[in-house]
Each structure stands twice: as C-alpha cells, then as structure tokens.
Amino acid sequence: MTTAQGVPVEVQVTGGTVRGVDEGGVSRFLGVPYAAPPFGEHRMAPPAPVQPWGGVRDASAYGPTAPKGDYPPQYQPLLPEQVIPGEECLNLNVWTPTDAVGTGRLPVLVWVHGGSFMNGSGSVLEYDGTAFARDGVVCVTINYRLAAEGFLFTDGDAGAGRANLGLQDQVAALRWVQENVAAFGGDPARVTVAGESAGAMSVTTLLAMPSAEGLVAQAITQSGAAAHTLTPETGRQVAATLADALGVAPTREAIAAVPLGTLVEAASDLVVEVQTAPDPARWGSLALSLLPFAPVVDGxxxxxxxxxxxxxxxxxxxxxxxxxxxxxxxxFLVAPGAIDLVDEPTLVGGAGAYGLQAEGLDLYRRNRPGASPGDVLAAVVTDWFFAVPAIRHAEAREAGGGTTWAYRFDCPHPAENGGLGAAHAVEIPYVFATAHQPSAHPLAGASPSDDVVATAHGTWVAFVTTGDPGWAPYTSATRTTGVLTERVSVVDDPDGAERAAWDGIR
Structure with missing residues (x-):
C-alpha cells in the first residue's frame, strides 16, 4: 500500500521483522536495534544480544540516540545534532536499492560517526545514505556509546574485557551486518567500514582489534588515525578526575551507579576543562590531543x-x-572567532608546543606568503593532529604488508564557507552527496560545487565498489596521493617538505 511516506518494505533480521519505506527506488530502514539497550543490568557492560520483538517493527523513523551532551555553542550551527530520547540507542540505519533487497550481492558501506567520542549519531542528516544506495551501495550508519558510557577506563578493566565499550558496540554492529546485510541486498564479504574524526580513529583502532578480525574487507579513515589512543595510566587519570567531580569512588561500579544525566553533564564538563584549560602539568598528552574519552590500549x-x-x-x-x-x-580557530586573534608570539608558542622547531615554522611561513599568524597556526595544527598521523598510519601498514591509498580533500575555498575552507568535517556532505541540504550549508557553503560533490562521492563509491579509488597505492617511496577538488589530481608527496619537518617529532 502506498502511503505519504512511500511504499512499505519488510525484511527479516535478527530480532524479528522490520518494515522500512521505499521512496524512488531506495528503501530505508531506520532505528533497527543491533544490541540490547545498554541500561539496567547492561549499563557500562559489553553489548548484549538484541532483544527479539513480536510482530512487525516500524523502521520508518530514526531511533534513539546515545546519551550525550551538547557541542559548545560555536560549533552547534556547523555540526547539527539529532537528539532522540529512548533506551534502544544501540541501533543502526540502512539504505539500499529496493530491487536489491534479498539478493545479497551489493557492496556495503558501514559509517561510524565522529564527534570527539562525546557527540554525534548515525542519524545526523548529512549521513543520509540515499545517494550511495542510488549508486548501488548498501549504506549503514550506526550509533555507539559515547563519553564515560563508552570509553571509561578504571582499575580492574584491563583483562576483564570491559574497556572500550564504544568500540565493542561498533564490533557488535559489524557482526550484525555480517549476519543480516544480505537480507537488504548487501554482500557480507564486501563490507567497507568508514568514519570521520572520532569515527576514523575508531575505524583505525578496529583494524587492530582481534574481535573485529574478518568483519570487514576494506576501511576508510577520514581525518582521524591511530595517534589518538590513551594509555591505561591516562585512562585511569580521566576516570579518577571524573569520579572526584561526581563525589564517588573511581570504580566502574560506583560511576555506573550515578544517574545518567548527572554523568553525561560531568563528562561534558571534564572535556570542556581539558579543551579550554589544557594544562600540560595536569593533563600531560591530553593537553595536545584534547580527547579525554578515547580508545585505551588496555591489553x-x-x-x-x-x-x-x-x-x-x-x-x-x-x-x-x-x-x-x-x-x-x-x-577550531574560525568557529570560535580566534583565528584573527593569533599574533606572532602565539604562533611561535603554539608551534613549539606541538614540537615544531623554528626552521620548520619558517618553512610554513615561506610557503604561505601574506598569510596571517592564525592561518599559519591552522596549517601547523592541521598537520600535527590530522595529516601526519594519517601518513604514519599508511607507513605502518606498508611495513606490515598492507595496501593503502591516500587522499587529501582541498575544497572549498575559505571565501565560500565563512572562512572555514577545507576544514575538519567539511568533506562529509560532499562524500554523502548531501551538501545541498540546508543543514549542511554552514559547513559546505550555501552554493556547494556539484563537481566537488561528484568527485568526492564518486571516489568513495569507486573504492567501496571496486577496492580502488582510481590512483596508485601509497608507499614511502612515492607517497602518491589523490588530491580531491573539482577533479582528482594525483600528486606524489604533496607539501613534502612540510611533511618531512615532522620526522622524529610526530
């Protein structure tokens, strides 16, 4: 029966039958649980199997989002959130060509959202998977536990399998995909897991986790690599600081007994403290990484x-x-209005804090004639936090026999999107071909280039579908990189002198 929302489509999955909606040849199934609600006996514990339901479950609307705080005010217009209450927050969304349902033959993209391990969900509007489905890719977006609920690390967690619950949620979602994606038309042997920022850090970490072995054939890491993990000592320090703020013992049991809303607020306050007053004497490496909740190398x-x-x-x-x-x-400099406040002493001090020597900073200045100190600092921080860790990821994989391709996204120009340029998260609506949605305009600009959309989205479709984005793999000898603008330009070792300036530092 046709309704205002389209044509109902039913699929049998683990847990029962779900009823999605077909519109224009693309079926979407939203808010499908992949694990039990992480509350009550399951709170702050590894994900439990999904609880079966009777009858047909409506999957026409997004499901609950994981408990989280708000982004700081300056980022809220740029990174609009979905906040949906409810306990069944370990859910996912699927978009697929309607005529492929049940065939089990199409490539699959599983998206892990970013948000500093504190924010985000699989239901952010820019993650709509319709364009991927129209291009023959089954697209899945997932939720996972955030902040203390997902990344608390306390004494006793090492060896107990209780660390990195947010990552364990992601593994549970990937297992669900293996078991169920064929019903939606996807091939479980052709799964690509992708993510941006904290999502990319998650994906990178998943590739090193025994529990995730064999669950994916490919991966895409956008603006996040392996540099941002915590040692057990740092994880315990974060837990102790959080517990002190809550007035409880620094144990998982004591913190789990705190009311959820109180814990979410306290965790958000802790992150604000780290990010606004990053005292190295107090926070050590967190004063630079600014991520107190992150994957812990727990052993x-x-x-x-x-x-x-x-x-x-x-x-x-x-x-x-x-x-x-x-x-x-x-x-991080334009949104809070700080980029024009950076003067030369601030630039020198900031670059020094990241370990860049005077000659290295001079190189950045020479390569940007006429740039303000804020513009130069943005380039330095970009490379320390994102570009160089991505290169180290590729280099490590090369040493271990893996095949890796490298890209850099270079659009839009800062004049086209309020001074942001090709800033953090800007590529996402281009990759998903959702850049023309009004909610994406603060990031992508009011008139995003159709050619850039076609290039970015088409590159991701090509990699997910064929395992090759269209240029040569990255090696330390050539450092071949696909530079994405209105077209793909293949460049060996782009800005190589600046890359080399970080050797032995980052």
Whole structure:
C-alpha cells in the first residue's frame, strides 16, 4: 500500500521483522536495534544480544540516540545534532536499492560517526545514505556509546574485557551486518567500514582489534588515525578526575551507579576543562590531543597500539583509504572567532608546543606568503593532529604488508564557507552527496560545487565498489596521493617538505 511516506518494505533480521519505506527506488530502514539497550543490568557492560520483538517493527523513523551532551555553542550551527530520547540507542540505519533487497550481492558501506567520542549519531542528516544506495551501495550508519558510557577506563578493566565499550558496540554492529546485510541486498564479504574524526580513529583502532578480525574487507579513515589512543595510566587519570567531580569512588561500579544525566553533564564538563584549560602539568598528552574519552590500549580488547599492530601485519589483508582535509584546524580557530586573534608570539608558542622547531615554522611561513599568524597556526595544527598521523598510519601498514591509498580533500575555498575552507568535517556532505541540504550549508557553503560533490562521492563509491579509488597505492617511496577538488589530481608527496619537518617529532 502506498502511503505519504512511500511504499512499505519488510525484511527479516535478527530480532524479528522490520518494515522500512521505499521512496524512488531506495528503501530505508531506520532505528533497527543491533544490541540490547545498554541500561539496567547492561549499563557500562559489553553489548548484549538484541532483544527479539513480536510482530512487525516500524523502521520508518530514526531511533534513539546515545546519551550525550551538547557541542559548545560555536560549533552547534556547523555540526547539527539529532537528539532522540529512548533506551534502544544501540541501533543502526540502512539504505539500499529496493530491487536489491534479498539478493545479497551489493557492496556495503558501514559509517561510524565522529564527534570527539562525546557527540554525534548515525542519524545526523548529512549521513543520509540515499545517494550511495542510488549508486548501488548498501549504506549503514550506526550509533555507539559515547563519553564515560563508552570509553571509561578504571582499575580492574584491563583483562576483564570491559574497556572500550564504544568500540565493542561498533564490533557488535559489524557482526550484525555480517549476519543480516544480505537480507537488504548487501554482500557480507564486501563490507567497507568508514568514519570521520572520532569515527576514523575508531575505524583505525578496529583494524587492530582481534574481535573485529574478518568483519570487514576494506576501511576508510577520514581525518582521524591511530595517534589518538590513551594509555591505561591516562585512562585511569580521566576516570579518577571524573569520579572526584561526581563525589564517588573511581570504580566502574560506583560511576555506573550515578544517574545518567548527572554523568553525561560531568563528562561534558571534564572535556570542556581539558579543551579550554589544557594544562600540560595536569593533563600531560591530553593537553595536545584534547580527547579525554578515547580508545585505551588496555591489553585485551585493544592488545597494543594500532601502529605497532599494523607494522606487525594486523589487518594487512584489509584495503584502506586514509586521508585528511587540507585545512582541518580552521574549524577550531574560525568557529570560535580566534583565528584573527593569533599574533606572532602565539604562533611561535603554539608551534613549539606541538614540537615544531623554528626552521620548520619558517618553512610554513615561506610557503604561505601574506598569510596571517592564525592561518599559519591552522596549517601547523592541521598537520600535527590530522595529516601526519594519517601518513604514519599508511607507513605502518606498508611495513606490515598492507595496501593503502591516500587522499587529501582541498575544497572549498575559505571565501565560500565563512572562512572555514577545507576544514575538519567539511568533506562529509560532499562524500554523502548531501551538501545541498540546508543543514549542511554552514559547513559546505550555501552554493556547494556539484563537481566537488561528484568527485568526492564518486571516489568513495569507486573504492567501496571496486577496492580502488582510481590512483596508485601509497608507499614511502612515492607517497602518491589523490588530491580531491573539482577533479582528482594525483600528486606524489604533496607539501613534502612540510611533511618531512615532522620526522622524529610526530
């Protein structure tokens, strides 16, 4: 029966039958649970199997989002959130060509959202998978637990399998995909897992986790690599600070007994403290990474640092596309209005804090004649936080026998999107071909280029579908990189002198 929302389509999955909606040849199934609600007996514990339901479950609307705080006010217009209450927050969304339902033959893209491990969901509007489905890709977006609920690390967690619950949620979602995606038309042997920012850091980490082995054939990491993991000592420090703010013992049991809303607020306050008053004497490495909730190398769930694992051959059989945006850090300087306040002493002090020597900073200045100190600092921070870690990821995989492709996204120009340029997260609506949605305009600009959309989206479709984005793999000898603008330009070692300035530092 045709309704205002389209034509109902039913699919049998783990847990029961779901009823999605077909519109224009693309069927969407939203809010489908892949694990039990992580509350009550399941709170702050590894994900439990999905609870079956009777009858037909409506899957025409997004499901609950994981508990989270708000982005700081300056980022809210740029990164609009969905906030949907409810306990069944471990859910996912599927878009697929309607005529492919049940065939089990199409490539699959599983998207892991970003948000500093504090924010985000699979229901952000720019993650709509319709364009991928129209191009023959089954697109899946997922939720996972955030902040303390997903990344708390306390004494007793190492060896107990209780660390990195947010990552364990992602593994549970990937297992669900393996078991169910054929019903939607996807081939479980052709799964690509992708993510941006914290999502890309998650994807990178998943490739080093034994529990995720065999669940994906390919991966894409956008603006996030293996550099941003925590040691157990740092994880325990974060837990102790959080517990002190809550007035409880620094144990998982004591923190799990805190009312959810109180815990979410306290975790958000802790992140604000780290990010606005990053005292190295107090926070150590977190004063630079600014991510107090992140994957912990706990020795069990994540046995060792991902770069070590890759160099030793972990996930060598998984094809990986890794990259970043040309002007990532402009998001964090333009949005709060700080970029024009950076003077020369601030630039020198900031570059020094990241370990860049005077001659290296002079190189950045020379390569940007006429640039303000804020513009130069943005370039330095971009490379420290995003570009160089992506390169180290590719280098480690090369050492371990893996095949990796590198990209850099270079659009739009800062004049086209309020000074942001090719800043952090800007590529997402281009990749999903959702750049023309009004909610994407603060990031992508009011008149995003159709050619850039076609290039970015088409590159992702090509990689997901064929395992090749269209240029040669990355090696330390050639450093071949696909530079994405209105077209793909293949460049060996772009800005190589600046890359080399970080050798031995980052």
């Amino acid at each position: 069990t769930v994540l046995p060792r640092h991902p770069l070590e694992a890759f160099a030793a051959g972990a996930s060598a059989g998984v094809r990986v596309l890794v990259g970043s945006n040309r002007e990532e850090a402009r998001l």
